[in-house]
Amino acid sequence: MRCPSCHKEDTKVVDSRSTGEGFVIRRRRECVHCGFRFTTYERLELSLPRVIKKDGRREPFSREKILAGIRKACHKRPVSEEAIENFVSALERELFESGEKEIPSSYIGERVMEKLKEWDEVAYVRFASVYREFQDVNEFVEQVSQLLRGRKSGRKGGK
Numbered sequence: 001m002r003c004p005s006c007h008k009e010d011t012k013v014v015d016s017r018s019t020g021e022g023f024v025i026r027r028r029r030e031c032v033h034c035g036f037r038f039t040t041y042e043r044l045e046l047s048l049p050r051v052i053k054k055d056g057r058r059e060p061f062s063r064e065k066i067l068a069g070i071r072k073a074c075h076k077r078p079v080s081e082e083a084i085e086n087f088v089s090a091l092e093r094e095l096f097e098s099g100e101k102e103i104p105s106s107y108i109g110e111r112v113m114e115k116l117k118e119w120d121e122v123a124y125v126r127f128a129s130v131y132r133e134f135q136d137v138n139e140f141v142e143q144v145s146q147l148l149r150g151r152k153s154g155r156k157g158g159k
Helices: 064-075 081-098 106-120 121-131 137-158
Strands: 011-019 024-031 037-043 048-051 103-106
Touching: 011 106, 048 106, 064 081, 064 106, 064 121, 081 106, 103 106, 121 137
Parallel strands: 048 103
Antiparallel strands: 011 024, 024 037
């Protein structure tokens, strides 16, 4: 593994831990030359279904695209990187275990929105505004109103 600081290839593993329900190994490494410490992740590569986009195009599943979208929505919100990583890993496993060859992007988008709604309403609305392609402020206000109505109906039954 090449050191990100000095670019030498001689590094050693200092600590190794299994994360993501055993499908990911987190390794702390140290460069033998400069002493720089860094973290790497080793993950099982799954044969995931292709994603059918809204316009009919098909493309490979991209963990990084999903992570980037969720991270943008959660920027400066109280959602941990670990929670995001664990959710995306669970979503990957779910898609792999489905046995499907292709999956609509809408399914993935809805799963992400469900999780964001559970985690943080601001992150949820941020993601929804891009995912649902809000055209004007009225669509944004309607989404927030739905959240507020859901909150009120949840209080009646739960408290």
